[in-house]
Amino acid sequence: MASNKPKQLNKGKSDLPETHHYNFEVMKPFIKFGAMAMGAIGHTLIAIVKNIPKPHHDDDKPGKDKIIKL
Numbered sequence: 001m002a003s004n005k006p007k008q009l010n011k012g013k014s015d016l017p018e019t020h021h022y023n024f025e026v027m028k029p030f031i032k033f034g035a036m037a038m039g040a041i042g043h044t045l046i047a048i049v050k051n052i053p054k055p056h057h058d059d060d061k062p063g064k065d066k067i068i069k070l
Helices: 016-051
Strands: none
Touching: none
């Protein structure tokens, strides 16, 4: 037969604010590393895009039309 005593749930656990604070302290280094890694990736992509030569960038230089005869 079933017992007539109700079960106590979550008995003996810490309060929610303390648990949340503890979880944030544990995850803080990983969050910092992730943010710094995303910043490094962003700066690298910007540098790569800036160094891609633009089309028709070298066409305006004088002396390009010279013909060298051998």
